[in-house]
Amino acid sequence: MNAQGATGHLFLEMNEGPKVREALADGAVLLRAFALDGEAGLRTAIERIGSRAPFRHMTTPGGYRMSVAMTNCGRFGWVTDRRGYRYEPMDPDSGCPWPSMPAVFLDLAERAAREAGYAGFVPDACLINRYEPGARLSLHQDLNEEDFDAPIVSVSLGLPATFLFGGEDRVDRARRIRVLHGDVAVWGGPSRLFFHGVAPLKDGDHNVMGRQRINLTLRRAR
Ligand code: MD6
Ligand code: FE
Numbered sequence: 001m002n003a004q005g006a007t008g009h010l011f012l013e014m015n016e017g018p019k020v021r022e023a024l025a026d027g028a029v030l031l032r033a034f035a036l037d038g039e040a041g042l043r044t045a046i047e048r049i050g051s052r053a054p055f056r057h058m059t060t061p062g063g064y065r066m067s068v069a070m071t072n073c074g075r076f077g078w079v080t081d082r083r084g085y086r087y088e089p090m091d092p093d094s095g096c097p098w099p100s101m102p103a104v105f106l107d108l109a110e111r112a113a114r115e116a117g118y119a120g121f122v123p124d125a126c127l128i129n130r131y132e133p134g135a136r137l138s139l140h141q142d143l144n145e146e147d148f149d150a151p152i153v154s155v156s157l158g159l160p161a162t163f164l165f166g167g168e169d170r171v172d173r174a175r176r177i178r179v180l181h182g183d184v185a186v187w188g189g190p191s192r193l194f195f196h197g198v199a200p201l202k203d204g205d206h207n208v209m210g211r212q213r214i215n216l217t218l219r220r221a222r
Pocket of ligand 2: 140141142196
């Protein structure tokens with residue numbers, strides 16, 4: 001059976017059955033349904049983080065309000081405002097350190113990275129993105145980390161989304177990849193700096209997450 005048949009992605013847009021790996025590019029791999037075991041623990045942890053460091057719509061350096069709402073956990077959090085994009089040890093809204101990285105995030109990130117060929121991944125930052133219907137993320141590169149040797153582990157939860165995956169130049173044609181609840185992308189090596197984004201989220205009602213998509217991106221910031 002092929003990958004889509006085995007997991008029902010094509011027809012049901014639900015994750016079930018065996019784990020399947022898809023190459024996205026040299027160094028980037030999509031681990032279908034890798035986070036399904038233990039996803040309830042991830043949701044509990046996200047709720048705790050959101051109660052201490054609420055999701056907020058940050059402002060780009062150019063002055064635009066982002067449609068994606070964000071928060072962070074771990075030693076460093078990714079922020080943007082009129083002064084630029086950067087990692088900060090404190091939540092600028094509260095002046096307090098970001099909530100600690102839950103053990104279930106660390107464990108998932110380490111296992112997914114190892115599965116993708118990046119053993120020994122220890123993230124110190126997790127950006128949590130919340131998409132409501134219509135929210136999108138325009139094509140960008142992840143450039144604010146100090147060490148591009150570490151991969152990024154990206155976990156999709158909730159409504160299906162279309163991940164846009166381009167190349168090393170902004171104008172490179174982007175592939176469109178459907179990402180579903182429980183899918184994990186691991187991204188590093190030769191494709192670490194490739195352009196990518198998320199198409200406007202289609203409305204829907206996910207059985208455990210409701211009308212939203214949440215994405216965790218676990219990084220090594222410093
Ligand atoms: C998202 N993800 O999926 C946004 N960046 O909501 C990212 O921007 C991203 O998924 C680097 C590596 C993997 C990602
Ligand atoms: Fe990114």
